Amino acid sequence: MPKKAAMEEWKKKRRKEYLEKREYRYYIFCEGQQTEPRYFEGFKRLIEDNPIYRDMVLIEIEPCQAETMRVIGMAERYVKKNKILKGQIWCVYDKDSFPPSDFNGVEDRAQQLSRENPDLQYHAAWSNECIEFWFLLHFAYYTSNNHRMEYMHFLNDKFRELGLGKYQKNMKDIFDILLEKGSPKLAIRYAKRIIKDGHGRTPAEIAPGTKVYELVEELVKYLPDEMRIRF
Numbered sequence: 001m002p003k004k005a006a007m008e009e010w011k012k013k014r015r016k017e018y019l020e021k022r023e024y025r026y027y028i029f030c031e032g033q034q035t036e037p038r039y040f041e042g043f044k045r046l047i048e049d050n051p052i053y054r055d056m057v058l059i060e061i062e063p064c065q066a067e068t069m070r071v072i073g074m075a076e077r078y079v080k081k082n083k084i085l086k087g088q089i090w091c092v093y094d095k096d097s098f099p100p101s102d103f104n105g106v107e108d109r110a111q112q113l114s115r116e117n118p119d120l121q122y123h124a125a126w127s128n129e130c131i132e133f134w135f136l137l138h139f140a141y142y143t144s145n146n147h148r149m150e151y152m153h154f155l156n157d158k159f160r161e162l163g164l165g166k167y168q169k170n171m172k173d174i175f176d177i178l179l180e181k182g183s184p185k186l187a188i189r190y191a192k193r194i195i196k197d198g199h200g201r202t203p204a205e206i207a208p209g210t211k212v213y214e215l216v217e218e219l220v221k222y223l224p225d226e227m228r229i230r231f
Helices: 003-021 035-048 068-081 100-116 131-136 148-161 174-181 184-197 212-220
Strands: 024-030 057-063 087-094 120-128
Touching (some): 024 035, 024 068, 024 212, 035 174, 035 212, 057 068, 068 087, 068 120, 087 100, 087 212, 100 120, 120 212, 174 184
Parallel strands (some): 087 120
């Protein structure tokens, strides 16, 4: 066997062993290239530093640079290509100005795929209109159906008030800022209340709203105790 082929075979074997060692597996597909991945990297970092769970939990974060239905399409292709048979597949995406049919379609498709294989569950962690709404909930209960730029203005004002300067997309330390200066516990409570109040409506009709908290609650289970109590 040529040296290069042997090396590729060895890498595949090591990866298979690495995956099989981890009981809990999360594959996170983010619409954005940086904002969402950097936020979830904060969870990944803390979990991998936790001696209790770091050898039991696998977290892979894939920036998609794609929107709505294309995100779950990329997730499906990734799962097929890498022969993933077990785990949780999370699609993190925004409503922005995309058609309601596309936005709602991701959740519909995720439910369909989950029924096909109980060991491989797909989830839609959507935000209407954008991920910044989830960030905003760390500081206030907000239910006004405003344009996403209003969420940016709110975060700008709050960050300046806290001496953090201007909020910017793609901030490297966004996870730490929200953890230290905001209240993840309140953000989860507020987001749940909004979803409960919107019961019976489609994701596109719950404006504003977000289900990012569902993924956050999953990952929080593996954080060190001193961090978990903040959620």
